[in-house]
Amino acid sequence: MVEQTLEYRFLAEMTAGLLTRGMHYEILRGDFDTNGYDIVIEVGGVTRHIQLKASIICGRSSYVPIHTALAAKPSGCVVRMRYEPETLAITGWEWFGGQPGERLPDLSHRVARHTKANSEGYKAVRPHLRELKTSQFEKIAEPSVILDRLFGSVP
Template identity: 45%
Template sequence: MNAPTNIYSHRLEKILEHEFLAGIGKCLWNRGIHDFEVLHSEIDDNGYDLIIEACGKVRHIQLKSKITGGRRAQINVHNKLLDKPSACVIIMEYDPATLAVKSYRFFGSEAGVKIPDIGERVVKHSRANAKGLKAIRPNLRNVPQSWFEEISNSEELCCRLFDI
């Protein structure tokens, strides 16, 4: 039986993050790259969830998830990613029945190049205050999913991340 994702969203995010890291780790390992490092952001106010260093390249990664076939058209991207040298945003599209990641979407540039401009479309809180107003979230921007590159599997994503 599938658990409601809104109640257990943090657990679901961790499951998908582990699947993402396993796929990247396997790709690097199978290519003979055994010296790589994964760092986790303890506090999520700098825009990234993970830092992966491999092949002399450092990637600050903001992970997002989406149910395969879901209709989400915009992705909230943290503007502090613009300050990082090789930041990117990765959407993991997953099957809700199996939690298997079916594909990825990538927004970023080559390793060593700053992330492209994320635009000026500010994000508002999903809940209104007592006056019925939704406050602006000043550090987030709505980025259309159409700006993201489709990537079919973790092997292809790994090559995209580290230019291998």
């Protein structure tokens, strides 16, 4: 439920920004993110496949699992939202991706493992996920800057 609420908050911020800029857009949402993305947004001929990630503001994880299938998309990217657990308010934005029309930067990072071990204590490999260090994300101050990263600077 938390992830879905944050997805709606993300969409509200993005669509409000697009509307105030007078830009037409199209949004597609999938029920499953098996192809590495949660949302597709198309604006002015640029199609972005977006994987959304969320972390509580006091979270200490040093990496974020990223699906390798996202790298096959022409403008795949990752938007990470930091949020307040009591109110679900988004308190920070982070970005990982290329310019509009460019593929993701290199994803040849360490292969991710399941966070929980099986009954024998083994944490299985997740072959389609890579551990992207949180330090590789660009910290963004405002949602309008996320829009600029997604679709370029537009009035």
